[in-house]
Amino acid sequence: MKKNKSFEHIGRFIMIVIGAVIAAYGLEAVLIPNEVIDGGVTGISIMGAYLFDIPLGILLFVLNIPFVYLGYKQVGKTFALMSIAGIASLSIATxxxxxxxxxxxPQDPLLIVLSGGMLLGVGIGIVLRNGGALDGSEVLAVLLSRKIPFSVGDIILFINAFIFIGASFIYGLESALYSALTYYIAKNVIDIIQVGLEKSKSVKIISNQSQEIGDAIQARLGRGVTYSQGRGGFSNEATEILTCVINRMEETKLLSIIKDIDDSAFIVISDVSEVRGGNFKKRDIH
Structure with a gap:
């Protein structure tokens, strides 16, 4: 078991280094030469390197140390070690x-934004997927969200708004706007790397024909279903609630199946951040 755990940690470390190098290449070969920055501590480091002529790698490492310490105290030793590996690799690679x-x-601003955002997103996404981090601002946002009534996403957006405003004074408004767009692209790519293209969705269906709908979902979609008992708030009548998990590619077909059987069925569809265990595998329906 210990040997397998060691191999797992080594594999994660290698992937974190690869992700950091990809992100560093996006910064040094695409974004920084064209005066486009990233958000968070990385963005502050880029502006600091530009203003004070300090090597970017040194600033990246030094400015992230307090956040790694916070991550160690709040999340754990493994996260801190993996984050140190990622940040150190990013610093050395830059x-x-x-x-x-x-x-x-500079004559290709849209290509700069697209390619730079994708390289950053892929690199950071690989690091996050393997349990590390390249930027301390997200750790700070998680901690602040526990103290103030704002979500992590809201806090990161607020922090980066000030960073991009600062970038507008240093590089100009156009570069700041391109930086914000690059950051938006990178965040979406990170989501795809972490969650995958087949993002899962949880579906709850309330219908008088739930058994027939469940059989059709299993037969035509190949997904398992779960039945649970409920009670209508207005009617006070017992009802059956059908639940299943699908990927987003299957949503249209699922709705079509339900509509064919009960056009008045009550349906709730919500995003699922992660699916583990159980039997979440599509059964062969051919």
């Missing part, structure tokens, strides 16, 4: 890639 030839020039 130093080694500092003189790399830019792959795009």
């Amino acid at each position: 130093v080694l890639l500092h003189d790399v030839k830019p792959i795009l020039g």
Whole structure:
């Protein structure tokens, strides 16, 4: 067991290093030469390196240390170690890639935003998926969300708004707007890397024909279903609630199946961040 655990940690460490190098390449070969920055501590580090002529790698490492410590206290030792590995790899990679030839020039602003955002998103997504972090601002946002009535996403957005406003004074408004767009693309790519293209959805169906709908879902969609008992708030009548988990590609077909059987069925569809255990595998229906 210990040997398997060691191999698992080594594999995660290697993937974190790979992710950090990809992110560093996106910064040094695409974004920084064209005066486009990322959000969070990375964005502050880029602006600091520009203003004070300090190597970016040093600023990235030093400015992230307090957040890694917070992560160690709040999340755990493994997260802190993996984050140190990611941040150290990013810092070293930016130093080694500092003189790399830019792959795009200022005449291609949309390509800069798209390619830079995708490279950053892929790199950061790989690191996050393997239990590490490249930027301390998200750790700070998690901690602040426990103290103030705002979500993690709201706090990150608030922090980055100030960073991009600062970038507008240093690089100009156009570069700041491109930076904000790059950050938006990177965040969406990170979500895809972490969750996958087949993002899961939980579906609850209330119908007088729930048994028939459940049989059709299993037969035509290949997904398992669960039945539970409920009671109508207005009618006070017992009712059966059908629950199943699908990926987003299957949503249209599921709605079609339900409509064919009971056009008046009550349906609630919500996003699921993660699915583990059980038997969440599509059964062969061919």
